[in-house]
Amino acid sequence: MEESSKLALPDAFLDFLKVNGLDPSIYTASDSTPRYIRLKPGCEAYLEEVEAEMKCKIEKVDWLPGFYSLPPDIQIASSKAYQEGKIYGIDAASGAAVLALDISAGDHVLDLCAAPGAKLCMISDLLGDxxxxxxxxxxxxRLAACRTMLQKYALGESALEEKGDAFREWTSRRPYKERKKATKARKTVASQLVLGSQHPELIFYGRHSGVVGPTRSELYQSGCDSEVSSQGYDKVLVDAECTHDGSIKHIQKFEHWGWTTLQRRVLDAERTDSLTTLQLKLLSNGFRLLKVGGSLVYSTCSLTIAQNEDVVQKFLKENASAELQEINAAKNWPCKSGQIPNTLLFDPLTSQTSGLFVAKFLKLAIW
Ligand SMILES: C[S@@+](CC[C@H](N)C(=O)[O-])C[C@H]1O[C@@H](n2cnc3c(N)ncnc32)[C@H](O)[C@@H]1O
Structure with a gap:
């Protein structure tokens, strides 16, 4: 172990940080990083009750509406308020990534890497009805956990599971008539984009299906370009799979799981290479499903350039219709600029949040 980091982290992780140009001191505040909660809209009146139950001061996060910070050692999951669905446990940086989407009433939003669903719930709350x-x-x-979360917070859900070429319902708890109606509606997925209010819908793609997100034909039945440009999603979130190295709390879990698991799951160079390929594919596919004029937010909880700025550069090179956008809401956020202007980096030390990279793109009308 290296003394200088003051962290019980293995040399292999410190080497990983060095190779990626990351300063280990950004993790030194991990023990004092607050916990964050988001109040379920409509539960604002319960704040004092939550404070009394948690026996601590709950501070409003002034740069993030609806978010509150708690002392680092507070256990959120065991509280009554959490179990009753009055509060969500979600890091402030994750909330910022959702806020960067700038969701407006009536938007049709695609959350491409949705599980276990903390951001999906926030999107759903922002959309309301x-x-x-x-x-x-x-x-x-992970989608099962997501479904449980949506049910707990009464956000509704209709879960679908892939079966061969067709989608069948994941749960059959709903009455037959309702399921039949849902099956019919699903046949015209495109129509869902123009319908009014919808409960969150979960879609499962088999890991080996080779499909990253819904295919164009599933979304746009007649599939002509003019329809794609006008009927794609208004907003897309690509909260991509990554090495999670920005989240020291996640890395610390390997103390229990074993550092060899960290080596295999996080530090392995071959895995990182395949991850960056996946990240670029996820980003490209999310962008393909976005309507012209719509915006996409790409985020990872890695702080490495390979999984962030490099992916952004490659994506911009391949997509002339993508423009990196300034995130207007970020003016007061406690983050730094990434290596590319307009990209944002929440490092744990400066931001007092879990690490996160955020980039936002606008889809221009170029074919
Ligand atoms: C960082 S997590 C997402 C966290 C989630 N957005 C939240 O706020 O709770 C990344 C997710 O990407 C999913 N994933 C990995 N490969 C994928 C793919 N090819 N298509 C869609 N999702 C994928 C993983 O299963 C994982 O749940």
Whole structure:
């Protein structure tokens, strides 16, 4: 172990940081990083009750509406307020990534890497009774957790599972008539984009299906370019799979899981290479499903240039219709600029949040 970092982290992780040009001191405030909660809209009146239950001062996060910070050692999951669905446990940087989408009433939003669903719930709360949100993920067990979360917060859900070429319902708890109606509606997925209010919808793609997100034909049945440009999603979030190295809390979990697991799951160079390929594919596919004039937010909880700025550069090179946008809401955020202007980096030390990279793109009308 290296003394200088003051962290019980293995040399292999410190080497990973060095290779990626990351200063280990950004993790030194990990023990004093607050916990964050988001109040379920309509539960504002319960704040004092939550404070009394948690026996601590809950501070409003002045740069992030609806978010509150708590002392680092508070256990959120065991509280009554959490179990009753009055509060969400979600890091402030994650909230910022959702806010960067600039969601308006009536938007149709695609959350391409949705599980376990903290950001999906926030999107759904921001939309209220308007628009729609579709969550996609490849991990069925993570989608199951996502479904449980949507049910807990009464956000509704209709979960779909891939079966061969067709989608069938994941749960059959809903009455037959309702399921039949849903199956019919699904046949015209494009129509969902123009319908009014929709409950969040979860879509599961088998890990080996080779599909990253809904295909164009599923979304736009007649599929001509003019329809794509006018009927794609208004907003797309690509909160991509990554090495999670920005989240020291995640890295510390490997103390229990074993540092060899960290080596295999986080530090392995071959895995990182395939991850950057996946990240670029996820970003490109999310962008393909965006309407002209719509915006996409790409985020990772890695702080490495390979998974962030490099992916952004490659993507911009391949997509003439993509323009990197300034995130207007970020003026008061406690983050730094990434290596590319207009990209943002929440490092744990400066931001007092879990690490996150955020970039926002606008889709221009160029074919
Ligand atoms: C960082 S996590 C997403 C966290 C989530 N946005 C939230 O706020 O709770 C990344 C997710 O990407 C999913 N994923 C990995 N490969 C994918 C793919 N090819 N298509 C869609 N999702 C994928 C993983 O299963 C994982 O759930």
């Amino acid at each position: 308007s628009g729609s949100v579709t969550g996609v993920d490849v991990a069925s067990h």
